[in-house]
Amino acid sequence: MPPTTRSQTNPELSLTSLEDCQIKFIGEGAANLVFAITPPPNSPLTSIFNGYLLRVPKAETKTHDYPSLQSYWETTICPLFPSSNLVQQRLIRLSSPSSITAKLNTALGTVESTRRPDFQGTCVLSSAEYGMLVEDMRSVSGGDLSLEFKPKWLSPSPSAPPSSLRCRNCAREALRNSLHPSHHKSHHAKIPCPLDLLHCSHSSASLSNMMSYISPPPPLNTVSKLDALTAWLQSNTLLPQLRQAQIAHDKTGPLGEGINGEELQLAMTLRDCSCFLRIPSDYPRQPVEAKLADLDKKNWEKKLSYWQGLERELIEGGYYEAKEEPRQVTDCWLERQAKSLKD
Known part of the structure; x- marks a missing residue:
């Protein structure tokens, strides 16, 4: 399916709160942080995060904004490979950026001493308008x-x-x-x-x-x-x-x-x-x-x-x-x- 069609048929996802969710820091690069989000039982967020991790931008980094990155991935990267060979990703709007990023930064603070020395002290961009859902490639079952x-x-x-x-x-x-x-x-x-x-x-x-x-x-x-x-x-x-x-x-x-x-x-x-x-x-x-x-x-x-x-x-x-x-x-x-x- 062409990337433009994919975008049009996927309604925009929105995240308003991480209240009562379990948040686990998974990893990071120079410009992004990745978290696993586990919603409480019967939460509508379960369908959003099932099989996906939440990626968010770091503060004080000079990179392309997430909508631009997603557009590039859909229009330039996706045509090069079968979809089964790409970790899937999708934009999600952070409707309450300050409260969401505050919770993420709190979770990040609990593992500060275990982070790479050159990454310590960096945090989630508090004004981030978008995050990104990325396919979780961790083990699905205990034997994977x-x-x-x-x-x-x-x-x-x-x-x-x-x-x-x-x-x-x-x-x-x-x-x-x-x-x-x-x-x-x-x-x-x-x-x-x-x-x-x-x-x-x-x-x-x-x-x-x-x-x-x-x-x-x-x-x-x-x-x-x-x-x-x-x-x-x-x-x-x-x-x-x-x-x-x-x-x-x-x-x-x-x-x-x-x-x-x-x-x-x-x-x-x-x-x-x-x-x-x-x-x-x-x-x-x-x-x-x-x-x-x-x-x-x-x-x-x-x-x-x-x-x-x-x-x-x-x-x-x-x-x-x-x-x-x-x-x-x-x-x-x-x-x-x-x-x-x-x-």
């Missing part, structure tokens, strides 16, 4: 397993030198490690080459890298769950489709001539999304669910100079070609391929 990862750049940067030995992600990790060696040394093993995601079906090294990165910790890493994740990594069609969408909307890279800002904006949005996996308790009778989320429109007018500056630094510093001094250790699929051709 929910996982999340960022696919990142699934193809080399179009601006990278032809002799590159690193993809854009691995080049950036080399730069970060060069600038902050003590910090990034401890995190190196947690950031594999994203190109490995596309080679799990025929490369044992790629599969091992991604299993180590995505697989759940004990005691959740049961044989059946690991088998399900392995099978998905080796056979999914979503990540190749995401890769093709990234490539289709960025032919030149941020330094290319005749750059199309809106196309680059979409490509960078697709390179920063999250992938949610839900492995059902009765796998393989029920398949693994895989859905993309965090597909908010980038502000390319403000981001372009940053994207261009970073690309120049990666090129001029030799990070794409592994010529930086001192040489940083990465495990890029491109470098492994080049080495195998020499051996």
